Amino acid sequence: MRLLVVGSGGREHALCWAIAASPLCEALYCAPGNAGIAEVATCLPVDLEDLDAIVALAVARHIDFVVVGPEAPLVAGLVDRLAAAGIKAFGPSKAAAALEGSKAFMKDFCARHAIPTAAYARFTDPEAARAHVRAKGAPIVVKTDGLAAGKGVTVAATVEEAIAAIDAAMVGGAFGDAGRELVIEEFLEGQEVSFFALCDGRNIVPFGAAQDHKPVGDGDTGPNTGGMGAYSPTPAFDAAAERRVMDEIVRPTIAGMAAEGRPFKGILFVGLMMTAGGPKLVEFNVRFGDPECEVLMRRLMSDLVPALLASADGVLDGFDLRWYPETALAVVMATRGYPGRYPKGTPIAGLEAAAALDEVIVFHAATRRDGDRILSDGGRVLAVTAIGADAAEAQARAYAGVDAIDWPDGFCRRDIGWRAVGR
Ligand code: AMP
Ligand code: GLY
DSSP, X not given: OEEEEEEOSHHHHHHHHHHHTOTTOSEEEEEEOOTTGGGTSEEOOOOTTOHHHHHHHHHHTTOSEEEEOSHHHHHTTHHHHHHHTTOEEESOOHHHHHHHHOHHHHHHHHHHTTOOBOOEEEESOHHHHHHHHHHHOSSEEEEESSOOTTOOEEEESSHHHHHHHHIIIIISXXXXXXXXXXXXXXXXXXXXXXXXXXXXXXXXXXXXXXXXXXXXXXXXXXXXXXXXXXXXXXXXXXXXXXXXXXXXXXHHHHHHHHHTTOOOEEEEXXXXXXXXXXXXXXXXXXXXXXXXXXXXXXXXXXXXXXXXHHHHHTOOTTOOOOBOSSEEEEEEEEETTTTSOOOSOOEEBOHHHHHTSTTEEEEESSEEEETTEEEXXXXXXXXXXXXXXXXXXXXXXXHHHHHHOBOTTEEOOSOTTTTTTTX
16 A cells, blocks of 8 residues: 655654555555654645645655644545545544544533533633633643643632633634634633544544643653653553443443434544542543654564554454553653744754664654755654653653763753653
């Protein structure tokens, strides 16, 4: 088969790495890709917002199967556009991607189907939103309805902070159309877990759980990021928790989406808070997590391509996946300044030395090649992954990889996996 992966992050590098290892893969392209992805796939420059260009590229390269990594093209309808051009793709339709594309849709959907999630209210009027926050008090969570590149959520510790978030979105227009409507919800307390389920519109195959580290600093301090590291499996999510989440959240969601005429195909990313009252849904994403995907791909023993094809073809019933029992851990290396302002084009050395270490694979999240040099090209730049018999061994190996990398402009958290290490 001729495959195309859409995206340019660590998630897409991990997907390309797994797909390139499949005997089904005759040719692999990635659009636009990055310098690391170029080692396993042919990279094709494209603007991810230009759906016409992506479809044209898939047609021109005679692609049999497209795997869409990021949420924005899914929410914009790339899978529908590819289908209209006769090209099979992995991922949800535009209608099904609303589970991530519109928080208001998602919250109303959960209410219709009795799916356990934070209590909420929707607002299009800033004064009504402010009054709601004053009445409820803090902590409280303010979310833009639409996609805001991961920056649309404010977990406010005080009423003033929540009101500032309302004003930024609704009065200041900080998020454009995405912030015209807000969802304000109850603060949930507990450990966060990312659970994944592969779906074909009707059938569901659990795809593992991981724990991400959102805050930028050690000890979970500082502002939230896209994710500074992850590990899988996690002791925070055992078989009983998985059964409960499948029964209370995933099955009702897949059945409800089918009943509402929006069958969900692709990977459902179930963002959970493990509260004292049981697992509650924080958010749905309609794509793999990043860096969760990197650790899941390191643990997957089965061929990825037939699994993704079975999702697209609606034949996941009875599909079995096998996993390595070891722990996989990823440490994200980011450019100094992230998640605020940061420079681009800083040189990175030592990547070969890191890759030569035991069980270490470095996935690139934002890099470009300049002759013999690899340069940073974004905020989160590398995901250094390792496998180990337990979290402690995986952590030690991943940080050995980090320490082999010579990148003065980069930094990372030093405590990824801390909850699982030493248990
Ligand atoms: P979201 O994009 O909805 O996942 O929100 C981003 C992050 O904000 C989540 O990963 C959580 O860390 C945090 N968050 C979102 N909603 C809540 C909530 N209701 N209670 C506590 N934290 C939340
Ligand atoms: N790591 C969280 C996400 O991909 O949204």
